[in-house]
Amino acid sequence: MKTHRFLTLSLITGGFALIAGCNRTEPTSAASVAGATAGKPTVALVVKTLNNPFFLDMQKGAEEAARRFGVNLVVQAADREIDVERQMQIIENLIERKVAALCITPSGSREIVPVIVKANQVGIPVVIVDTRADEKALVAAGGKIATFIGSDNYDGGKLAGAFVAEKLGGKGHLAVLEGIPGHETGDARLRGFREAVAKFPGLKIVVSQPANWERDQGFNVFQNMLQSNPTVTALFACNDLMALGAIEAIASAGKAGKIVVVGFDAQPEARAAITKGTMSATVAQFASRMGSTAVENAVKLLAGEKIADFTPVAIELIK
Amino acid sequence: MTAIPPAAPLTPRAVLTLRGIRKAYPGVVALDGVDLELRAGEVHVLLGENGAGKSTLMKIISGAVACDAGEVLLDGVPIEIRGPRHAQAVGLGIIYQEFNLIPHLTAGENIFLGREPRLLAGVIDQRALLRAAQKILDELGVAIDARSVVSRLSVAQQQMVEVAKALSLNARVLIMDEPTSALTEQEIRELFATIARLKARGVALVYISHRMEELFAIGDRVTVLRDGRHVGTRLIGETTMSELVRLMVGRDLKDQFPKQAAPVGDEALRVAGLRRNGVLHDINFTLRRGEVVGLAGLMGSGRTELARAVFGADPIDGGRIFVGGHERQIGSPRAAIGLGLGFLTEDRKHQGLVLGLSVQENTCLPSVGAFSRFGVMQVAHESAATAARIAELRIKTPGPHQRVVTLSGGNQQKVVLGKWLTTAAGVFIFDEPTRGIDVGAKVEIYQLINQLAARGAAILMISSELPEILGMSDRILVMHAGRIAGEFTAAEATQEKLLAAALGRAGLHAA
Amino acid sequence: MKPREFLAHSGRQFGTLVGLFALCAVLWALTPHFLTVSNLLNVAQQTSINAVIAVGLTFVIISGGIDLSVGSLVAFSGVVTASLLQRAVPVPLALLAGLVTGLACGLVNGLLITYGRLPPFIATLGLMSVARGGALLYTDGRPVSGFDEEFRWLATGEVLRVPVPVVIMIVVYVIAHFVLRRTPFGRYLFAIGGNEEAALLSGVRVRLHKTVVYGVCGLLSALAAVMLTARLNSAQPIAGINYELDAIAATVIGGTSLLGGQGSVVGTLIGALIMGVLRNGLNLLGVSSFIQQVVIGAVIILAVLLDTAFKRPKR
Incomplete structure (x- = not known):
């Protein structure tokens, strides 16, 4: 019984010293x-x-x-x-x-x-x-x-909206992947995007749902959106992770290159996707x-x- | 002493010899210089009370524990058993009371578990496996299909699968621990036939059982252990039951069944027309205060089912139950306990006790409500009741807070009894009250039954041991196929009559 | 109880306590910020929510069950309370409504398990999803926030210089310990978890007590939800994700067996404190959150490993 306790103690102690030690050796x-x-x-x-x-x-x-x-x-x-x-x-x-x-x-x-x-x-x-x-x-x-x-996330959203309008020639069905609801960043981006596309009567947001900022949810939610709204020709995702997830969904639906995808944050991976042509644009946030x-x-x-x-x-x- | 000298001439050769085996656990010496010699083709019975050291000795042979001192010789050559797998590999097999089978695999798969014949690329060769398994089962003379799933086999058949598994390992020594404890009479006869075949093949069998009468039916030699010491080895034909009991207990047991009749009083429990579809049919009986009624019958005849139905543990489909002369609805065990019934189940580990809880917590479990005031338990009352039970039942425990899992079988059974004594029940149903406990503890439980009867309790005692039923009952009921097939007074009952009724061959006796 | 019996009964908690103290000693040596009154109160406050949930879970686990829905119940009861507060319902009524929501969901769990004969894992897994979805539906996915000071007192107030959440935690533990050790209900939980059949044949109303224990667990989740809502000044429908795992971890570190039949809330409190102290200490030391996850996982494994390793030879 007693050995047990001391073993616990020394193991925890040792573990701690180790962790603290690791940190100390990494001044950078x-x-x-x-x-x-x-x-x-x-x-x-x-x-x-x-x-x-x-x-x-x-x-x-x-x-x-x-x-x-x-x-x-x-x-x-x-x-x-x-x-x-x-x-x-x-x-x-x-x-x-x-x-x-x-x-x-x-x-x-x-x-x-x-x-x-x-x-x-x-x-x-x-x-x-x-x-x-x-x-x-x-x-x-x-x-x-x-x-x-x-x-200004609102401005970023507007930029994205204007880009989509230009790319589609002012006409088409749009999908939106939102962040977590009630979240200032996402709400502002969304507001900006909506206002920008509202200027074009030919553009219609047919579906808009949260994917909680996450890549895998971006994949799942957009896959479902494509099922229910096959007419969608452009997607605005409130961050790149969701956009990157959605790109995979587009590819697996065999629609690669047929849907305009705009993300947000300009992550390296998103930039690479733009170079490759699977993604159309992203808003750079620095x-x-x-x-x-x-x-x-x-x-x-x-x-x-x-x-x-x-x-x-x-x-x-x-x- | 009439012990056979170890070097008895011209007996079959010794397969396994143990000399001077010693094993100590902290605070207790389990084995102290024990000798044992097993010969090819013999059934060697190992006798001893619980705690005498039988299981430790078997664990040493099967490699589950290592001994502290002494030597083990296999075919006369010293050997160190390094572990259970090693023991199996050299031909030492054991069949525990609780089987080590995987319920959802087939008999064949169980027999070759971990040693399945392979095709190339590690794929199991199912056909070869089944063929080999079936061959072993057939050689054993048992009618089991190697393809049948173990969970659907009867207990006896599962036991045979265990035997087959041991034989597939070329076991030369086979230990059977209480092999008949869960078998019916018919199954026991089949088991004995199988044992005879194994003997003929030269296997040395170690047979552990508390049922003395069995020993005389199949044993060749018997070794008795007491308190970790070897107290004697006898040829079965040259000894008697009373000599063996004396060796085991270290004193004479004047009477194995110390029955004392108590004055019979009013009706305590009456069951009329009780029915549970498919299980119980038109059951009628009465228990009176001060009376011990034995309930005999084969396994599966509905004895335990009857007890559970009366106690409210299983629903009934018809019939009336009267307690103390008043008709009562018993919808749950809780209701039964409220009416003064107590039920000692046959399976104390799975139904009788909460093994992880203490002696006190178990003893007071059915009485917790009675020991509470305003929703708070009165610890003083609990402690007092537990102390009283420990004293009157002579429960051997370091203290009331000891977890019951650490107690011996006999003491665990006393704790279960203590539960019902604490509720102040007036009607007791005892299902196999002495199963798996040693002779000394059995007698204590019989004496307790006497005391309860003397105090005016009514007792229904279910037992598979006919001598126990005959020795302790005032009246005997026999069940067959869900019905009461016979009723006898203690005076008229004999083993033959009970057995005939249990087999459904008796004309119904008038009570 | 005699000292020897006390040790036999409480040896496991004692060991965990030594672990906690050892942890504190190490942190004390490594950082001057750890052993201050304000930081210790801080740790206690941060631990309180997990600790309260873990009590309910300890009860359930002792009875041989499991409850995966606690995290979702935190979210659901939280948004119910918060939305009522926003509609200017008096604070006590809104609290009561939140607690009743948790209790009711817990009882649903219990009924599904006892009368519906579902395995606890399945029933509570189902309710975990239902309650989460319910919370999202109810709020349209948005957090409900901004409450007045009266309600926020539950997080910001002090009683005798002790923060209210810590007071709530202590009161909950004192009551829970008493219930477990001194009432028939507590005794029955051990009996049911240890051997349900034996408990039933001893006249224990197994189904009743099992149903109630899930209700209690739901109630305590709701209490934690109220504490969390007051603390964040907001109730989120996505709150409490993975809280069930934290609570199970605290319970297990505290020596309660997942097989049921044994355990103690004192151990759970110490387990929850170990987790709180670990996180706090690793923050103070500036250890990255990735390493923190590794360490906490390792502590859980270590605690149970040592437990089983040192129990085995006694059998």
Whole structure:
């Protein structure tokens, strides 16, 4: 019995030392907190998830800026993009750690508000990146953010809509793959897209459903859409992952090249698909620039400089 | 001592010889210098109370545990048994009480499990497998199709599949642990015929059983163990049952069945016209206070089904049940318990006990409601009741919080009895109350039955052991094919009469 | 109970507790941010939701069943409560409605299992999907958010300097422990999980108690849903995905056997705390979320492995 306990203890202890040790030997890694040196402030970047290339780009940009400005950077994220509770826990734990500034890409626009208020209470400035925190909820809770850095998703949606209209000559049946409902980023993209196509009476959105930002769901949902709406000639997906999933569905339906597919985020894989011709266009979001701008702004804040409420990051259509 | 000297002249050669085997577990010496010699073509009976060391000895032979000291000789050559697979490989087979068969595979597949004949590319050669399996089954003289699925076979047939499996491994020593405990009389006769064939093939059989009368039917020699020691080996023909019992228990058991008649009182339970379609037909009987009624019958005659129906565990299709003279609807065991019935099931591990719970938790399980006030259990009451049961039943346990899985069979059975004593039941149904427990514990249970009867309880005792039924009952009912086929007073009943009724050959006796 | 008997009864929990303390000691050595009052309260708060769900699951698992629907019930009861709050229904009534929703769904699970004779895995798998779909339908897939301070007190309030979620967790555990050890219902759960047939023949109303235990599990899921909604100031129809796995993990680390018949809520609490402390500590150390998943999985395997490895020779 006793040996049992001590074995448990030593195994857990050993495992921990090992993990901590791994981190220490990787000073370039984002997770280099254990090696934090005194004097350098620590800036934290919390993204939605680290298994989406978009956020990996953001991480790269942030790391580059952190090196440039000589600050420590911690990057963390939940395992699942939609896990708002887990993101909240991560931020709470970073507040406990007394990081100097927080850059956050909220998993939920409204769900992020309580933890912003917590950061406010201990005086940690919050920089919101990419996805806006819900304005009304923030005001209601008395929380405030230092700045928002991001592209105007609404404009991106409009760009995509105009492109589709041009490509189809102003006539055709459209399909839309939405992100998670109630999500600011996706809603803005969708709004922009809808307004752009509304100008063309010949264009009709015949089906629009969420695929929750995920690639496999993009595949499944679009496959079903093709079954029920065989007349669809163009698809707008609110992110590239869903678009990439949909491309596979198009290929397996034997319709490759017959449907205009527009994504969002300009991920490397999406760019490759455009070169190959399986995808028509994507809206470039420059995640890496968002990451670096976020860290840059955080550093400025810590130095007591004034910064703008909103720093737009350019957006462009890649064909 | 009339023990056969180990070097008895001109006996068949020894296949397996164990010398000075010792095995200790923390706190207990299970075997202390035990000798055993098994000869080709003999049935060697191993006797001993539970805890005497029989199972440990068998585990050593079958390679399940290693001994601490002593030597094992196979054909006179020292051998170290390295594990169960090694034991099988050298021809030492064992058939446990609980079979190790895969229920959804066929008999043939089970026989060759893990050693299937292969075609090229590792594909199983199903035809060769079936052919070989059928050959073994046929040689055993049993009518089993190698293609039949094991779960559809009877217990006796499954046992034969186990035997066939051992033979397919060229077993030269075959251990059978309580092989008849779940068999009918007819099946037992068939088993004995098979054992005779195995003997003729030169297999050395070790036969473990609590049923003394069987030993005399098929045994050649008998070795008795007591408290981990070898107390004697006898030729069956030169010993008597009382000598063996004395060797096992270490003292004389004056009376195997210490029956004491109690004054018979009012009607406690009456069953009229009870019917369960396809299972029970027009059952009528009465139990009186102070009376022990034996219920005999072959396996499958409906004895257990009758008990379950009366206790509310199975639904009934007709008939009336009177408890204490009042007609009652018994829709569930809970209702039965509320009316003062207690049911000791034949299968204590699967139906009688929650093995992972403690002695106290098991003892109080049917009485939890009675031991609660405002939905909270009164621990003091529970402890007091459990302490009382441990004392009066002489349950050997380190304490009330010991998990029952660690207790011996006899003590587990006492815990089941304790459950029903705690509910203060007045009518007891005992289904095989002494199955698989040793002689000493049996006598204690008989004495308890006497005490209960003396206190005015009514007892229905179901048993497959006719001597037990004859020895302990005031009155005897015999079931056949779902009906009461005979009723006898203790005075008129004989084994022959009971057996004839059980086989459905008796003219109905007037009660 | 004498000390020796106590140890025999609670040895497993004791071992898990040693593991928890060891973990804390290591974290204390590795980071100055771990062992502070505010961080420990933080961990307790983060653990509370999983811990409350895990109590219900522990009950179900002790009775020999399983409930996969808890995560979906969190979402469903959460959106019911939230939508009522938004329609200005008084807070106590909205809470009651949420709890009743969870209880009712749990009882449906129970009835499907007892009277419908479905295996628990299948019944709760079905309800997992039904409740998730129900939550999405009910809200049209959108989160319901923004509540007043009265409701948010459940997440932000304090009682004697202790955050309300932690108080709720402690109260739930005290009651659950008492129910399991001192009431007939608790005893019957062990008996049913250990040997259902023997329990039935001992007069235990097996179907009744099995139905009730799933109801309790649903009720506790709903309580967790209320806590989660208050904490996020929002109820999401996609909330609680994989919560059943976290709760099962806490239960198993705490020494409850998935085969039923044995276990304790004290162990489950420690198990949930181990998971909470692990996540918190790995965050504080800045370990990536990918490594965190590996570590938590390894701890689950290790806990059960050691358990079985050290139990075996005793048989």
